[in-house]
């Protein structure tokens with residue numbers, strides 16, 4: 001049930017691992033921790049897009065100084081799920097949240113703050129903190145599950161998913177937590193929203209037509225339109241390219257994909273690839289993969305070439321968000 005995704009940390013962790021490792025669409029029991037054997041082995045569904053690139057099972061470690069920007073991500077390396085940051089080349093690792101269960105980091109457009117969600121008591125809340133981890137503040141303050149924050153390009157608003165009205169919907173609030181307003185109204189799961197860089201549109205995942213697919217709507221919630229017909233499960237975690245022309249996403253059909261903003265040109269970038277995000281200049285993509293035995297973060301060129309490993313730690317490292 002979707003409620004469990006928000007309210008039970010182990011299931012949430014398993015769900016995120018499923019997103020990262022591209023395993024079966026039905027959440028597995030919490031006792032089944034991610035292993036290399038959970039790599040995507042299932043055959044693509046009948047309607048899945050055939051891979052167009054050859055798999056790259058290994059990657060060279062990143063060369064220091066070759067990747068720009070700051071990266072926020074989720075890691076279990078301290079023993080529980082926390083939000084970490086590092087430089088784009090993997091140096092400067094810092095744990096920003098030392099308590100609780102934390103996930104879904106999202107940089108503010110000016111790079112000074114990070115929104116994320118934390119299991120606080122019995123439910124998830126949207127939090128925000130300064131980029132150094134100081135001044136951690138609960139923004140959503142609602143007894144339901146609230147997660148998956150994404151900033152408006154001017155930094156004044158945050159969209160997120162919540163099940164406060166009975167099922168998962170997309171909401172918007174001011175970046176101080178005020179004015180929380182629902183944008184979708186559909187009995188299906190609507191989650192994983194991402195705001196376009198021009199502020200005009202929002203992509204999100206929904207299973208309103210069966211399995212999870214990617215939808216787009218205007219920023220006021222109007223004109224909700226399907227972009228994909230993947231026919232497979234699990235939220236695709238769509239992310240806009242900085243120039244707004246493309247969307248990268250994870251497909252349960254097998255790996256990290258990119259498509260044009262209108263849904264055309266769906267292309268498999270890497271087969272063993274999970275949740276992804278763009279570099280500030282749009283020329284590179286960061287993604288998670290367990291190709292080297294456990295979930296690590298990798299950077300590749302936007303065409304899928306030149307895969308480099310950013311992290312090297314036996315813990316799970318995933319859910320990366322690249323500073324704008």
Ligand SMILES: [Ca+2]
Pocket residue numbers: 123124125126140141142143144145146
């Ligand atoms: Ca909440």
Ligand SMILES: [Ca+2]
Pocket residue numbers: 167168169184185186187188189190
């Ligand atoms: Ca809904």
Ligand SMILES: [Ca+2]
Pocket residue numbers: 294295296297311312313314315316317
């Ligand atoms: Ca790792």
